[in-house]
Amino acid sequence: MSDRFRELIAERRVAPSILSADFAKLGAQIDEVMDAGARVIHVDVMDGHFVPPITIGPLVAAAVADLVHAKGGAIDVHMMIEAPERQIEEFAKAGADSITFHAEATPHANRTLAAIRDLGCCAGIAINPGTPVEAVAELRNLADLVLCMTVNPGWGGQSFIPSSPDKVERLRPLVGTAVIEVDGGIDTETAGPIAGAGASLLVAGSAVFGTDDPAAAYQAIAKAADAT
Ligand code: DX5
Ligand code: ZN
Secondary structure, eight states, X not given: OHHHHHHXXXXXXXXXXXXXXXXXXXXXXXXXXXXXXXXXXXXXXXXXXXXXXXXXXXXXXXXXXXXXXXXXXEEEEEEEOSSGGGTHHHHHHTTOSXXXXXXXXXXXXXXXXXXXXXXXXXXXXXXXXXXXXXXXXXXXXXXXXXXXXXXXXXXSSOOOOTTHHHHHHHHGGXXXXXXXXXXXXXXXTTHHHHXXXXXXXXXXXXXXXXXXXXXXXXXXXXXXXXXX
8 A cells, every 4th residue: 555655656746635526426526637647636534523524434435545546546544633543543444545644633643653654554744734843853754744734624725824835845854755745725826836845745625626627627736736
């Protein structure tokens, strides 16, 4: 699982987030963006505690993983949940290629990153806009991904926080070999500046699935980011 993901994120990529997809035709919408070139599909897991909404659990993640793997892609699971260490095994079993949890959600980040790798997945640590970049400094050798939120987590369709490129630049020297991921408010306007600051995995939800033509929207954002 993690090898496929590592290979994919060696190049700059835009990862469509299914949070903004039409769940009644999820399979068709995933096919559409993958046929347009997307290879990393972002899956947002929310528990109604760490953030107010409740979204996707392991059952839906497993269905999505089957579809995405069949087309040579990978699923990037973003857990916005309390006590993430209790859920990682279920998401690994569901076929997650990477599992990212929030630094703010557990006092056991070091142990949880190691446990995710032990389960055969790439491990990611996320930080909210209000969390300083130094929060990840001690974890650099344990994380494959560092996810810098560019909106406050919980909802699609919010505006990109303008200070985010500056934050990504300050994050860059602290992450070692981990890839910097950004999530929230990514579109054709914001993709270029945030990629230029050092982000190489760019999540885009409403700017892809909130449009009439998700395939064309995906390609326009990938072009703006100079992504594969
Ligand atoms: C928000 C989620 C995002 C969401 C981004 O908390 O983590 O992945 O889908 O949506 P947009 O791209 O619409 O900001
Ligand atoms: Zn997300």
